């Protein structure tokens with residue numbers, strides 16, 4: 275699924291301009307860092323893609339599909355093609371690690387047996403299988419982040435949107451998380467990752483898109499999956 | 506199929522996680538439906554009693570001696586709301602009387618000529634029609650006197666109208682109360698799980714999948730509350746009736762088993778419907794707002 279954002283402007287209540295005429299295209303299988311100072315519009319751009327935010331102006335095409343024309347019931351099916359890692363995790367604290375991952379599949383009507391197998395496989399992959407019966411409050415920040423990533427990729431999404439996935443993590447855990455995202459990307463998933471961490475951007479080289487006050491001020495193709503950006 | 510299993514599991518989780526709230530809801534719903542059922546029983550019984558009495562409602566119009574009985578009958582026939590008119594000639598009246606008096610009949614035969622007037626015996630449909638009919642009869646020139654045992658029936662018919670209004674009032678209050686209780690309970694459950702609802706919607710659960718456990722919760726609570734009320738009410742009613750019938754056999758209580766069973770089914774059905782409506786309103790608005798993009 276490729277993403278095409280053309281001339282998107284988002285003005286929030288109180289005349290706050292979060293995005294200001296953004297043109298942005300991501301090809302299938304790319305890895306993109308979204309950087310920029312706080313308040314520059316990174317989260318808003320990700321939320322435009324997940325259709326939690328409707329642009330005030332401009333067009334968003336995902337897989338050739340216009341998000342503005344999306345009907346009520348199509349939204350759920352569209353989001354099944356996305357994986358979202360929230361800036362604040364949003365794990366459900368009364369469910370175990372396993373249940374936090376499993377309920378995504380349950381909501382899609384996957385049979386119980388398969389739910390267990392796939393959840394187990396994903397938890398193994400992010401290195402959290404041994405913690406499967408704990409609840410999120412019993413986990414460290416890095417562990418919670420891994421569970422959040424596991425939940426985001428358990429439905430094998432075409433696009434993974436990760437908002438500050440290394441937010442409050444120590445350098446080593448941050449490294450591991452980006453390595454994990456890189457390996458997910460290597461298996462074909464498009465990854466868009468918002469981050470403040472310059473060290474990671476330098477260490478694991480991919481395309482970098484920089485936002486400032488809602489405008490794109492830099493777009494460097496550094497990665498192996500450089501897309502032909504024709505805007 | 507597996508979706509259905511998840512839905513049921515989540516529904517029972519909702520009910521048992523807030524078991525105190527669920528019990529309280531069940532109790533309130535039961536009380537409301539008990540009241541509703543009791544008022545229906547009262548109304549059914551009054552109507553039953555009225556129906557029984559109405560079956561025997563007659564008005565006797567005694568005509569002036571020598572009046573044309575057949576002409577009077579035809580005239581009364583036009584009044585409306587009349588089931589049957591029996592014209593009784595003085596001779597027939599005498600025969601009836603003799604038959605009723607049996608071996609004491611000589612008393613009458615001693616009287617030289619037949620003193621009984623010709624009469625009309627009129628059966629009406631409803632107790633409410635008795636007094637207006639009586640008034641019209643009295644106004645007729647050939648009628649001398651009107652006799653009817655309509656006092657009780659008339660009072661009963663007025664009571665029945667009152668009871669009918671009362672039970673409509675109770676019905677309205679009960680429906681509003683039940684919906685409010687159920688709405689609140691489901692709302693609480695929705696709020697206690699709002700994080701979950703948001704995350705589920707963000708990761709691609711359909712609105713129906715998210716809403717259904719709450720709707721089922723409301724329907725189940727409504728159904729169980731109503732069923733509990735119906736069982737206690739009908740059980741209590743039938744034992745009360747058998748005691749009363751033994752001591753006061755002249756009272757005509759409703760004992761139609763099929764009708765009572767129907768009342769039970771209607772109560773439970775109403776419980777399910779109200780649960781559905783209340784929980785639907787409690788959850789759907791919330792989900793619509795949650796899924797609306799900024």
Ligand SMILES: Nc1ncnc2c1ncn2[C@@H]1O[C@H](COP(=O)(O)OP(=O)(O)OP(=O)(O)O)[C@@H](O)[C@H]1O
Pocket residue numbers: 286287290291292310311312313314315316317318319799
């Ligand atoms: N729901 C909202 N209502 C009003 N204003 C908003 C809303 N969401 C974001 N904004 C504003 O839009 C601007 C961009 O916010 P955004 O969250 O996209 O920044 P960001 O780049 O993700 O910042 P950070 O790095 O701190 O996460 C900010 O000025 C913010 O106050």
Ligand SMILES: [Mg+2]
Pocket residue numbers: 316317318361437
């Ligand atoms: Mg942000």
